Amino acid sequence: MSEFDSGLMWFRRDLRAHDNAALYHALKSCRRVWCVFVFDRDILDPLPRADRRVEFIRESLVELDAALRAHGQAHGHEHVGLIVLHGHATQAVPRLAQSLGVQAVFTNHDDEPDALARDAQVLGHLAHAGVALRSYKDHVVFERREVLTQAGHAYGVFTPYKNAWLKALTPFHLKAYPVARYAGALAPRPEAWRQPVPTLADIGFEPSNLSQLPLPTGASGAHQLLDDFVQRIERYHEARDFPAVKGPSYLSVHLRFGTLSIRQAAGLAYPMHLQGMAGASTWLSELIWRDFYHQILANFPHVAKSAFKPEYDAIRFEHGKHAEALFQAWCEGRTGYPLVDAAMAQINQTGYMHNRLRMVVASFLVKDLGIDWRWGERYFAQHLIDFDLAANNGGWQWASSSGCDAQPYFRIFNPVNQSEKFDPQGKFIRRYLPALAGLSDRSIHAPWAAPALELQAAGVELGRSYPRPVVDHAEARERTLLRYAVVKKPV
Structure with missing residues (x-):
């Protein structure tokens, strides 16, 4: 016998009709279940009118709606x-x-501060009306305080967290929720709510360039990318750092919006990890990093606005018009360092940035330009199609040395060395900075050091067709060491 006569499933960052914790519990607990997604104006109103994320969500909702209808039929x-x-x-x-007239609303956890505030308001309104709100873990394998130190504290260092994560893992944690078994509880929509998924124009948005990007949407798009990645996963540990190579899984946006189940992703990688496949082990570590950053946000919510290590808030970053000009040059890919500029062109043109390059450009902004990491974090939040607060914040604090298990402050990426190591032939740079395409593989990493005749032959005029470096890396490194010297516990 069902616990409730009727319930409402509220989709948020879990846009799939299979292996969905809240949907499973709703269907199992209720005689009838309706499903809703809200284009939340509190989130949407501040966004640009052509936002790739909104378009990705909208296209994924069309597929989710079709999947629910298929379950019903x-x-x-x-x-x-x-x-x-x-x-x-x-x-x-x-x-x-x-x-x-439902008795309960079902949804999956979201531990971002704004989401928690929203859910608290919804809980209050529902309670006033006598309606229950039930929420479930779905977005990560382990959440909140499920993996703790022996002293009962949340982890702040990754490697012991990873070891504890792997020790706690059982087949149960990777088991899919059998939604289809209970899908008979899906109820016909009342006539007033039978409209199709609204168009972008219906909610005040315009098409972006998403359709021109190699990014399939919806659960089918996630599985298409996953099937492709399985063919390459064995070499993931070798290929993932080279932006001109098809090395990453490209599944981050699907994990972000839940068009791919984290249980399916980890369930794929874990058996291969046990068999000793290096690529699968490395990808599984990346999935564990994702869980790690989510539990950091849940247990140390102050990181959303300030340093995980409070002493790092004492650092005096550059400010004023000069800092704003440097930041603008970084945003627009005009720093004079080709790998940095190509990476910024990638995010500006596609909404995606290769993971190695996220570290490079973050280090450059904070430790070469001396700009507060929060400026870069906000820029990524505005432009990344796979923006996830926990991972984005964790990555920026890692690069700025202010976060948990962070890069020590005295280890500063040399943007030229990074370019020579991870884009040795300049293929990625040439793709996004065609003005430099005529330079040799040697000179493309540091055009200011190229012979004058080579620059002339390649049609490169420093300061006109391509900018001169906005800072000298060696001098910037010394300034950073002095800037961070105020921190009493740097590592």
Whole structure:
């Protein structure tokens, strides 16, 4: 016998109709279940009108709606599908729950500070109406305080966390939720909510260049990329650091919006890891880093606005018009360091940046230009299609040496050395900086050091067709060492 007569499944960052914790529990607990997604104006209103993330979500919702309808048809139910609203979620979800007369709303955890504040408001409104709110772990393998030190504290260093994570893992943690088994509880939508997924124009947005990018959307897109990656995973540990090589999984956006189940991803990698496959072990470590950063955000929420290590908030970064000009040059890919500029061109043109380059450009902004890491974190938050607060914050604090298990402050990436090591033939640079395409493989990493005749032959005029370096790396390194010297516990 069902616990509730009717319930409402609220999709957020879990846009799939299979292996979904909250959807499974809703279907198993209720005689009838409706499903809703809210284009939340609290999130959408500040965004640019052509935002790739909104378009990715919208296209993925079309597929989610189709998957729900297919579940309904398999059980002989017409008019099953996704209710899509555009408004403030704090008001829209309780209003819909009351209108449908449900006894419970089901959703999956989201530990970002704004999401927790939103959910607290929704909980209050629902409680006032006598409706329960039930939330489940779905976005990570282990969350919050599931993996702790022997002293019962949250981990702040990755390697012992990883060891504890692997020790705690059982087959149960990677088991998929059997949604299809209970899909007969999906209820036909009342006629007032049978509209198709709204277009971008319906919610005040315009198409971006997403359709021109090699990024398939929805759960089918996630599985397409996963199937492709499986063919390359054996070499992942060797290929992942080279931006001109097809090395990464390219699944970060699908993990971000839940079009791919983390259990499926980790469940793929873990057996290969046990067999000793180096590439799979490295990818599994990346998935564990993801869990690590999420538990950092959950247990140390101050990191969203300040340094994980409070003493690093004493660092005096550059400020004023000069700092703003340097930051703008970084944003626009005009630093004069080709690998940095090519990486910034990549994010500006596609909304994606290769992981190795995220570290390079972050180090350059903080330790070459002396700019507060929060400036770069905000820029990535605005432009990355796979933006995830926990991972983005963790990565920036790692690069700035202010975070958990961070890069020691005296280890400063040399942007030229990074370029020579990870883009030795300049293929990535040439792709995004065609003005430098005529330079030799040797000179393309540092055009200012190229012979004048080579620059002339390649059509490169420093200061005109390509900028001169905005800083000298060696001098910037010395300034950074002095800047960080105020920190009493640097490592």
